[in-house]
Amino acid sequence: AQSVSQHNHHVILSEAASLELGCNYSYGGTVNLFWYVQYPGQHLQLLLKYFSGDPLVKGIKGFEAEFIKSKFSFNLRKPSVQWSDTAEYFCAVNEGRNSGYALNFGKGTSLLVTP
Amino acid sequence: DGGITQSPKYLFRKEGQNVTLSCEQNLNHDAMYWYRQDPGQGLRLIYYSQIVNDFQKGDIAEGYSVSREKKESFPLTVTSAQKNPTAFYLCASDPSRGSHNEQFFGPGTRLTVL
Numbered sequence: 164a165q166s167v168s169q170h171n172h173h174v175i176l177s178e179a180a181s182l183e184l185g186c187n188y189s190y191g192g193t194v195n196l197f198w199y200v201q202y203p204g205q206h207l208q209l210l211l212k213y214f215s216g217d218p219l220v221k222g223i224k225g226f227e228a229e230f231i232k233s234k235f236s237f238n239l240r241k242p243s244v245q246w247s248d249t250a251e252y253f254c255a256v257n258e259g260r261n262s263g264y265a266l267n268f269g270k271g272t273s274l275l276v277t278p
Numbered sequence: 279d280g281g282i283t284q285s286p287k288y289l290f291r292k293e294g295q296n297v298t299l300s301c302e303q304n305l306n307h308d309a310m311y312w313y314r315q316d317p318g319q320g321l322r323l324i325y326y327s328q329i330v331n332d333f334q335k336g337d338i339a340e341g342y343s344v345s346r347e348k349k350e351s352f353p354l355t356v357t358s359a360q361k362n363p364t365a366f367y368l369c370a371s372d373p374s375r376g377s378h379n380e381q382f383f384g385p386g387t388r389l390t391v392l
Binding site: 169172199205212255264266269271 | 309318323336368380385386
């Protein structure tokens with residue numbers, strides 16, 4: 164089975180700092196990759212996704228992620244974070260048809276942005 | 279207003295009791311999923327269903343059961359066999375037309391077993 168690793172469990176940044184959250188996966192075949200965000204008290208929602216094409220994908224709220232196939236990585240970035248980016252971030256990989264396209268999630272990274 | 283609803287938001291049960299968590303969607307999605315979220319563990323798949331009257335076990339199905347009698351509904355029963363049922367439970371759905379689908383999530387139910 165695929166595994167998804169998120170390197171940072173807790174990150175604390177000051178506003179305007181740059182953000183990079185690491186994500187690596189173990190599956191060697193074709194993958195579909197996602198970043199989800201869970202703001203305090205809100206639904207889990209999609210930030211961005213990669214299926215094919217340009218490995219640099221842009222999502223909502225100024226987030227982007229780069230798929231590097233040779234490194235099995237899909238790191239999330241934002242040039243300048245805001246207090247409102249405080250949330251939990253999950254990287255996920257689509258497991259493919261045998262698992263009904265269920266998502267395999269990393270353990271999450273809790274981001275706290277301080278004023 | 280389209281979306282996924284889960285009820286109740288908070289649920290308390292005594293140890294040894296079965297409890298059923300509701301999940302309803304009006305997005306006309308074929309596939310539905312149940313995940314469990316624990317602090318520091320991410321989301322783990324309990325059960326999923328691609329079509330009505332069919333469902334499959336996920337990674338941590340032991341102690342849980344589901345049914346899919348209607349397209350819009352996918353209730354999850356946490357049985358007394360589940361050794362550590364206290365957790366946050368998330369229901370999701372997607373159109374199930376391929377692997378490119380975004381999953382849409384409900385607001386979750388926080389279950390506490392006393």
